[in-house]
Amino acid sequence: MSHPAKASEFLKDPDKAKWHDETLWFVRDKRDNSSKGIPEWEKLRGTASQIKDNVLANLDKYLLAFEEKAKANHIHVHWAKDAEEHNQIVLSILQKHKCKAIVKSKSILTEECHLNPFLEKHGVDVVDTDLGERIVQLLHQPPSHIVLPAIHLKKGEISDLFHEKLQTQKGNEDPEYLTHAARTHLREKFLAAKVAITGVNFAVAETGEFVVCTNEGNADMGVHLADVHIACMGIEKIIPRRKDLGVFLRLLARSATGQPITNYNSHFRSPSPGKELHVVLVDNGRTKQLAREKFKNSLKCIRCGACMNTCPIYRRSGGYSYGSVVPGPIGSILSPGLDIKKHSTLPFASTLCGSCSDVCPVKINIHEQLYEWRQEIAKNQGLNVKKLSMQIANGVFSVPFAYQMSGALLRGALKILPSSITYSGLNTWGKQRELPEVPQATFKNWYKKNKA
Amino acid sequence: MSSKASIIASIKEIPLEATELPEIPRFEFSGNLTDNFSIAISNNKGAVISQTQLDNFITSNGITEIIALSAGFDAYNSRTLPSNPHELDNLQLAIIQGQLGVAENGAIWLTDENMGLRALPFITEHLVIVLPKNSLVPFMHEAYEIIGDQQSGFGLFVAGPSKTADIEQSLVIGAHGAKSLQVILI
Numbered sequence: 001m002s003h004p005a006k007a008s009e010f011l012k013d014p015d016k017a018k019w020h021d022e023t024l025w026f027v028r029d030k031r032d033n034s035s036k037g038i039p040e041w042e043k044l045r046g047t048a049s050q051i052k053d054n055v056l057a058n059l060d061k062y063l064l065a066f067e068e069k070a071k072a073n074h075i076h077v078h079w080a081k082d083a084e085e086h087n088q089i090v091l092s093i094l095q096k097h098k099c100k101a102i103v104k105s106k107s108i109l110t111e112e113c114h115l116n117p118f119l120e121k122h123g124v125d126v127v128d129t130d131l132g133e134r135i136v137q138l139l140h141q142p143p144s145h146i147v148l149p150a151i152h153l154k155k156g157e158i159s160d161l162f163h164e165k166l167q168t169q170k171g172n173e174d175p176e177y178l179t180h181a182a183r184t185h186l187r188e189k190f191l192a193a194k195v196a197i198t199g200v201n202f203a204v205a206e207t208g209e210f211v212v213c214t215n216e217g218n219a220d221m222g223v224h225l226a227d228v229h230i231a232c233m234g235i236e237k238i239i240p241r242r243k244d245l246g247v248f249l250r251l252l253a254r255s256a257t258g259q260p261i262t263n264y265n266s267h268f269r270s271p272s273p274g275k276e277l278h279v280v281l282v283d284n285g286r287t288k289q290l291a292r293e294k295f296k297n298s299l300k301c302i303r304c305g306a307c308m309n310t311c312p313i314y315r316r317s318g319g320y321s322y323g324s325v326v327p328g329p330i331g332s333i334l335s336p337g338l339d340i341k342k343h344s345t346l347p348f349a350s351t352l353c354g355s356c357s358d359v360c361p362v363k364i365n366i367h368e369q370l371y372e373w374r375q376e377i378a379k380n381q382g383l384n385v386k387k388l389s390m391q392i393a394n395g396v397f398s399v400p401f402a403y404q405m406s407g408a409l410l411r412g413a414l415k416i417l418p419s420s421i422t423y424s425g426l427n428t429w430g431k432q433r434e435l436p437e438v439p440q441a442t443f444k445n446w447y448k449k450n451k452a
Numbered sequence: 453m454s455s456k457a458s459i460i461a462s463i464k465e466i467p468l469e470a471t472e473l474p475e476i477p478r479f480e481f482s483g484n485l486t487d488n489f490s491i492a493i494s495n496n497k498g499a500v501i502s503q504t505q506l507d508n509f510i511t512s513n514g515i516t517e518i519i520a521l522s523a524g525f526d527a528y529n530s531r532t533l534p535s536n537p538h539e540l541d542n543l544q545l546a547i548i549q550g551q552l553g554v555a556e557n558g559a560i561w562l563t564d565e566n567m568g569l570r571a572l573p574f575i576t577e578h579l580v581i582v583l584p585k586n587s588l589v590p591f592m593h594e595a596y597e598i599i600g601d602q603q604s605g606f607g608l609f610v611a612g613p614s615k616t617a618d619i620e621q622s623l624v625i626g627a628h629g630a631k632s633l634q635v636i637l638i
Contacts, residue, residue, distance in 0.1 A: 023621055038556070040479045050474040057471045060463040067456075073605075079456035131627055132618035148618065155620045175622035183628055190628070191538055207601070217574045217614040217629025224571035225537055235459065242599070243476055246592035249609070250557075260557035261592075263496060263615060264574075264629070267607035272570055283455075287462040 002345040007317035010152075020152065021315040027148070028309040030258025031359065038250075048247050049363035052300035055238055056290060062205035062238045063281065069208025073270040076278045083113035086282045090115060090197070090230055091122055093278055097228055099195045101125040103186075105212070105219035106133055107199030108146055108303055109232050109282060112325045115197075127189045129218040131182055138165050144319030146326060147256050147305035152318050186218070196222030200233035201302070202248055203279070206241045209269040210279065213252060213262040220266055228276040231268070235281050236299040248302060251361040255304035289337045294372045298333045300362040307356035307366055313349050322346060329356035333369040340380060347373035481590035485555045486637065489588050492558030496612030497625055498633035506580060506636060510545065515578070520547035521568055522582040537571035546576035550583040550635075554595050559611040560635070561595060563604035570606050579613070579630040585637045 011017050035041045055062060067077045080086035086109075094102065102119070104110065104126055116126045116137075128137045132149035135158055136142065143149030150158070155173040162168040168181045198219045203210040210231055212219045223229040239248065253259040271277035290296045308314045308328030319327040324335035324343055332346035347370045350356075356366040441449075453461070490500040501509070510518070510528075519540075520528040525547045534540065548567060550560040560581050562573065573579050589595050599607070614629030625631060 026621070040477070043477055043479075047474050047477060050472070053471045054473040057468045060460050063463075064460065079454070079459055081455045081458060085455060129628070130618070131616045135618065148621075150618050151621075155622075158619055175619040176624045178619055179616060179624040179627060183626065186628060187541075191541060209607075215614070216616050216627035218627065220570070220574045220608075221628045224569070224574060240473055242601070243593070243596045246596045247476060250592050257617075259496070260492060261554075261559050261609065261611050263610065263612040263633075265559065265609040265611075267609075268605075269603075269607070270605040272564075272605065281459075283459045283462075287459060287466070290463065290468075291466045 001323065003317070003321050003323070003349040004345065006321040006323060007313075007349075010318035010321055011316070016152075016154065017316060017318070019154070020318060023151065024309045024315045027257060028306070028359070031255055031306055031309065032258075034254040034258040034260065038254075044247055044251055045361055045363055048251055048302075048361060049300065051239060051244050051247065052362050055236070055240065056296060056299060058240075059235065059238065059290065062240060063235055065205040066203055066208055066238055067281075069206070070279060071208075073208050074277070075208065075270065076276065078278065078280045080280055080282045080284070082284050083282075086113045086232065086280055086284065087115050087118040089280050090232070091119065091124075093228065093230055094119070094124055094195055097194060099124070099228075101127070101189075101193055102195045102197055103127050103129050103189050103193040103222040103226070104197040105199065105214060105222055106130045106149070107197065107232055108326060109199055109234050109284075110197065111142065112284065113232075113282070115232075127186070127193075129186055129189065129222055130214070130216060131179060131218075134182060134186065135161065142320075142325070144327065145305060145308055146303055152320065186221075190221045190225050193222060193226050195228040195230065196226040197230045197232065198223060200231050200237050200279070201252065202245060203233055203238050204240075204242050204245065205238055207269060209242075209267050210237075211245060211249075212266050212268070213249070213264065214266075215257075215259075215263045217264050220264060223268075224272075227274075228278070229268070229271070230278045230280065232280045232282065235283055235286050236301075252302055252304055255302075255306040255359065255361040285338050289334070292337065295333060295337060295369055297364050298330065298337070298366075298369060300364050301330050301334070302362060304361055306359040306361065310355045310359050312351055312353065312355075317349065322349065329366045329370065330364070333364075333366060333373060336373050336377070340377065344377050344381065347371075347377060476593055479591060479593070481555070483555070485588040485590065486585055488555040488590075489553050489558060489637075492554075492556065493612070493633070493635055496558050496633075497615060497623075498558065498612045498635060500637060501580075501634045503636055506547075506634065509578075509634070513544075513578075515544045517542055517544040518547070519543060519545075519568075519572070519576075521566065521572075522547050522549040525582065533568045533572075537569045537575065540569065540571055540575045543572075543576045545578045545580065546572050546630075547580045547582065548573065550581040550587070552587040552589060552595055552598055553583050553635075554590075554592055554609075555588055556591050557611055559592070559595070559609040561599060562608045562610060563602065564606050565604065567606070567608075573608065573610060574614070574629040576630055578632045578634070579610075580634045580636060581610070582636045582638060 135150040144152040159173040314328040335343040354367040518530045613633045616627040
């Protein structure tokens with residue numbers, strides 16, 4: 001299903017859509033206040049962007065250096081070409097430990113690899129421990145936002161869900177009450193799990209350590225109580241030096257939620273005595289994206305979600321309208337690289353206003369890449385309706401008489417056309433929008449009359 | 453070919469232009485380290501307290517299960533550190549020593565040496581960190597300069613209590629980990 005078709009689904013509940021729009025704008029606003037609170041913001045963005053450029057130019061060297069250091073620190077390092085190999089590696093570790101129940105903190109990569117359904121098929125009970133992720137998992141839904149997984153849900157829906165699954169009081173919608181019910185429920189899972197899986201925010205080539213950031217502390221509750229910790233990361237998560245963390249940790253939370261830093265920033269360098277620590281390095285299309293000169297910068301992404309919160313399309317269409325693991329502007333430049341056919345409408349789900357590029361903490365030229373993907377997709381596809389209308393426009397604009405006539409016709413038409421035609425299915429921009437009032441005369445006529 | 457070899461080979465095939473790895477700039481800090489740190493901690497929903505306030509907190513909350521690892525706070529200990537972290541499940545208060553604090557965001561650096569067990573600062577119901585005033589630095593950059601090539605198996609920047617806003621963006625303290633973070637500056 002295309003982005004516009006799925007966005008229409010989301011917009012069927014206009015009150016909820018409005019709430020979604022305003023709530024994400026509120027998060028964007030917090031990001032603005034936070035970034036403006038430090039005068040060095042632009043300098044930090046510039047530095048982070050240069051560091052990531054350097055990473056992409058030396059990815060092989062940094063990966064090998066990371067592996068060498070990590071191994072010396074008694075970390076088991078695995079390499080996976082694709083999602084399937086990644087999932088097999090994780091499963092084989094679980095089988096070695098005869099483990100049938102795991103806890104998992106937020107990892108977009110494991111979503112990308114569809115690890116949960118794979119493990120469940122093999123009889124492993126997977127519990128997502130981030131509160132938002134646990135909520136969507138209990139609903140059998142994917143996250144709708146990479147930082148705020150349950151942002152598409154209202155507290156009434158969560159209250160009903162928890163009443164059914166966690167036996168909370170019927171109708172009690174108090175977020176504190178519901179959160180503490182989840183705390184009790186998940187505490188049992190933490191205490192019972194032998195293996196814990198986490199994602200990785202940054203992996204340091206210089207030291208062989210990796211960093212995981214959370215506000216809930218759920219990643220740490222999982223791994224420090226389990227015997228085995230498996231950390232899954234895309235190969236682009238490497239940074240060169242430990243001191244680079246100072247730059248990225250200042251940018252990440254400010255961009256994501258407006259906080260100066262996440263409350264827990266855990267640096268894993270070697271396992272606790274008697275425990276096991278594994279890192280899985282995953283390609284899954286990343287080296288292909290690196291080879292695309294126009295699109296390789298998308299790999300600089302640190303997954304803060306700022307481009308989603310600011311995007312006028314994302315805010316009004318919801319995360320599910322994208323039909324990709326990473327939604328929003330960054331998802332719309334990453335996903336076509338994985339499957340151009342499936343994701344062909346995503347680069348068009350943008351006004352090209354450029355706000356995504358303006359807020360990106362590592363200065364990815366997101367809106368320019370959206371435009372570039374449109375060219376690629378147009379080359380791949382034949383003539384379509386949009387192209388046809390552009391060709392008509394081209395004809396009209398190139399002949400002055402036709403332009404003047406069409407203007408007069410349209411001014412008349414806008415007044416008399418029933419809205420069912422103006423807001424027809426062909427014109428997706430008509431949805432949720434009112435047309436402006438039609439001026440009485442053209443600017444040309446107004447000028448003739450008033451120039452004296 | 454192994455997956456490692458094939459991933460490395462695919463990267464090597466790509467003509468990539470060399471780029472400079474930038475030096476981390478130095479930034480001017482204006483303000484008072486202690487004041488800024490205290491404000492940052494309270495913005496993160498933690499608090500800077502005195503030892504008297506700690507005593508009152510323990511009494512008023514009827515706290516009896518305490519592990520104190522910070523030097524000079526031994527008298528608070530009601531039990532010893534177990535070898536199995538699962539036994540910490542009913543721990544009400546941990547008092548541990550912080551190595552350094554960051555004024556801009558309230559982050560406090562801890563390593564294995566301070567925590568005893570890595571689960572301790574997370575699983576405890578309440579967390580108190582004792583931090584020398586002269587360990588405060590302006591930004592994360594100075595913090596990493598001091599950390600340097602310190603070789604701890606686990607290191608943590610903790611900046612506040614466990615929190616979440618996953619239900620309608622309403623902030624709730626005490627998601628999974630410690631329900632409070634209090635800092636005693638000495």
